[in-house]
Amino acid sequence: MINRECGVYKTTYEADMALYPVPLARYAALAVVGLLLLLPLALDSHSMAITNLIALASIGAIGLNILVGFTGQVSLGQGAFMMVGSYTAAILTARYGMPFWVGLPAGGAVAAAVGAVFGIPSLRIKGLYLAIATLAAQFIIEWVINHSTWISGGAQSTIYIPTPQLFGLEINTEFSRYYMILPIAIAAYVGALNLVRSRAGRAFVAVRDRDIAAEIIGVNVFRYKLLAFAVSSFYAGVAGALYTYYLKIANYEHFTLVTSVQYLAMIIIGGLGSVLGSVFGAVFITLLPIVLVYVVEGVASLFGFKYAAIADFLANLRLIIFGGLIILFLAIEPEGLYRLWGNVRRYFRLWPFSY
């Protein structure tokens, strides 16, 4: 991640695909994890909440990137799959009194099953037709959850859940929630890294790059497409379930088409086909509205406007900047923030003798 790899020459495929490209990388990774563990020491409760949202978004974005970035199947249904995970966890916790560590994987598993079902059309259709099919998935899942009172709990389709407990401790501050989310986010990150360098991961990339060629060399295209849908939805389900435990409420409004679009924007701005890029995208998209509020508020207060007067303006400006960034990144830097990060790294690789 942050190690330098100058003067490293690999002679086997295993070495090239290794999780740690150089010995130093192991320590660099440990250092990053250590810093993440110590992060709460440096931040107040408000910043901690933002960090938690970033970690949650990272899980969903990594999942979507496995499907879109690595397997090349466009999905506009990530929000819906998160919704499935969210409601599964909420129902298990609120009605059956299941603990956190049952609700979380169950949310992921149910979402994975639903995701695989909606991945079936990918057998026959691809590209933009698939994108449109997943758009239908988004609406159908949203409607079903909203209209079956057994799932949504009736009033406003909202389910409240009690404060989650882990090892007998109540998870009720931003700091404790951080330690609830962080291990799962790290597991998601490492899991994705390992997945994409496994046999399945190579099959994903083969399907993305040329599905017909992949089929000819013996990759079972349909199976791996379904697997990608299932894995991606599992991530989405886990993120959704975590979101529920985080907010102590399950509500469909958190997972509409807008959410799906936001996650797509994350992986495009972060970098398609890059696990680290998904995290960059999650950070960027989560921070964007917050930073924007600070900046616009600062400028507006110079001219003596009150916040209430600019709230509408801000919401609209956010949409424009959000859309504009998607367009800009696609036009100018289609490989996203990950590419920019790579450029910086390449510059420092031989620094200060970079010629």
Place this chain on the structure above:
Amino acid sequence: MAFFLDLMVNGLMIGAMYALVALGFVLIYKATSVVNFAQGDLVMFGGYIAAALVSLYTLPLILAVPVLLATMIVLGFVVERGVLRPLVGRNVISVVMVTIGLAQVFQGLAAMVWGAQTINIPLPIPLAPYQLGEVFVSPINLVAAGIAMVFLVGFAYFFRRNRMGIAMRAVANDQQAAMAVGINVRLVFALSWAIAGLAAGIGGVIWGNMLGVDTHLALVGLKVFPAVILGGLDSVPGAVVGGLLIGAIESVAAGYVDPYVGGGTKDFIPYVLMIVVLMFRPYGFFGREIIERV
């Protein structure tokens, strides 16, 4: 029976308006192979401009309509030139995503310039419905259906007889081959966006008159997907048939199913239908079947 007929006829009328939006959509796909997720937002923008011209600046309708159409054509040009041109030849994800980005910009821009509250477009069309036998039909629906038909015939003629229309079909079929025989592909792209802008402008006026103009008008664009999939993404008659069918089916289904499930069938049935069509006949009724060769 009267209930069924009433649902059917009004559904078909709504369907004609879907068809109007779908036409612009199909046109862009046919000529440039871009699936335009921002078509609904173009419609919304058209509605906003019309509403602003008529209601806020009190222009007479006879002046407002040409101004609106000219603006929409220019907007189509600008979008093609500024946003889509850099992405020619990129993969599907990029192109889909850029139109989604565009949709967000339109949403923000429209609400920022004209405010979020609903604006009305007063049209000189009577409100009282006509009674045909046992069926009530509102005049605005008739007008919409009429305009959709005019557009259909116009497009059909354009794509079959007009030099430019044939060039558009050639570009849709094979960009490189079209370039090789001397067709100005860039001009074709720009023109198809301009025409789609025009169709969206008219759609915006009619939908805006029906529903009132606010940012929710853009949702019409999402409703159009089932229609174009059903009819075939690259077929002009398909857009009309698909639009009419979806309008009729959702209206009838809503009439009979809504009482049991508590509403919202309209937002559900078209998408189920669309998934089924995608599974069994992805190119729709009239679309060109794409056969992949190794």
